[in-house]
Amino acid sequence: MPGTRIAALGHYQPSRVLTNADLAWIRQRTGIATRRIADEDESVTDMAAAAAAKALAASGLAPAEIGLVTVATCTAIDRCPSIAAQVAARLGIPAAVCFDLNNGCAGFTTALACADHSLKAGAARHALVIGAEKMSDVTDWSDRSTCVLLGDGAGAALISATETDHEGIGPVVWGSDPTRGDAVRLQHAWQPKFAQEGQTVFRWATTELPAIAENACHRAGIATTDLAAVVTHQANLRIIEALTRRLDLRDDVVIARDVVDSGNTSAASVPIALSKLVERGEAPSGAPMLLFTFGGGLSWAGQVVTCP
Template sequence: MTGSRIASLGHHQPASVLTNEDLAALVDTSDEWIRSRVGIRTRHRAGDDEPVDDLAARAGAKALAGAGLTPADVDLVLVATSTAIDRSPNTAARVAARLGMGAPAVLDLNVVCAGFTHALATADHAIRAGSARRALVIGADKMTAVTDWTDRTTCVLTGDGAGAAVVEAVEGDGEPGIGPVLWGSVPEMGNAVRIEGTPPKFAQEGQTVYRWATTQLPPIARRVCERGGVDPADLAAVVLHQANLRIIEPVAQRIGAVNAVVARDVVESGNTSAASIPMAFSKLVERGEITSGDPVLLFGFGGNLSYAGQIVRCP
């Protein structure tokens, strides 16, 4: 058994940008109302010709290029998404086909907003068990496709995008770059975040989610740090699910990561569900706000009232 590490990251967002002023023309809202309650200013919206697998493949291609790899170098593709339209072929298989891969194992995971951190842990476990050597792990969602544009409490939140990581085995005596996962859920409260119906629509009990996130998640995140052998004060960055700035800021503060850069990509991208953590992480690296080897807390939470987190080392 061996450990794994993140070799590179990549992200992709549609070109079309939806501003708060654009939303004010659709529902009874305003820029001030949205920013004061959720902190979002803009979000990206994919067109009809931009399905989830297209977003995912573009992010995956950037991650592969960043690692200096070809699609043939990957033997496992994991895509975290809750907005795929079709059941088969799954999104991972379509991504593999778009990228021209050989014969990788292809798996989709639906853990909604905590999907990427679940998928990252699954890739790490597969590599540690010897069933894979190199994985492409992607979080991708087209949340605007399941948005109720008449509901001003939820339509202001959602955006589209994808983020990807190349995960590979650590060679020799190298230190693992992905720490142990801490994951779980609150099944009896799972209905607080929903994508249901025909056609499916996103809905949530906002106050329930806010209270749970701000009170129950900080001690769990501190346990993630403990499992990863890192004091919260020594974290270089905290990348939480980009749900709402009014959740991100108090949770990060209560974790005790006093010296960390806190990802706030939600301001420009909205809530992109499974895409939010890898996109925000990729942008921190791209902007040079964190450097190779830095300890970073990744912590996803949301639908099912699921959560999953791990300490990773910046590629």
């Protein structure tokens, strides 16, 4: 069985910046200073394709070499064709299997694991894994507890099978607690609005998830002290800092805090933060990094990956 690795990354964010001044809100409570908001005519597909195009270009591969395209999203309006199929059409990818995946904020690492498993089984040699969200479409602007959190954008990873069993993408640790699934909601068919029980999510994320994150490192055969970087779901800064404090990390570990500038972009948050971290050279190539997402469901998924 071959191994897999992240070969290239890319991200896209809308040009419009919404600051706290525009919302008359305070940064102290959420740690968020700005977020990006898409134009009315800018779609989930537009953002997903832009991020994927950057990852594809950075990989040096031809579109015809991509055998799988998957988009993690919970805000797509189109049901069929899938966002993934539309991205493939725009990028000139001729014959890949294409599908969308909805696991809320845990979507990207869930999709990454599915693509990883497919490549290891020999179903494809190269795959595009994209997280893309237009959260502004589902924001309840009258709810001051949630409207300050959300932003739009997309991130993409191109992953490739390797000739050896080298674990560039480690084993996934994933699951859910459906008994608390209503703690994060995006319901009602025609005009869904994002809603959550903030304190429930905060307690769950900061008390129960650290042990699961540690298990992802254990399954990859490393200690948390071996990590060079940690990229969690960018829910809000208070959750990120409280969760990572519970892990036994080195003082020099890089902790992604892209939420400060981008807000909570749901399934897009980890690939955007990861792409920026690698673009800035904040983690050395070949170093182990923990990707860990959590959210609606209540679901979680995480794995250790090697920095490209």
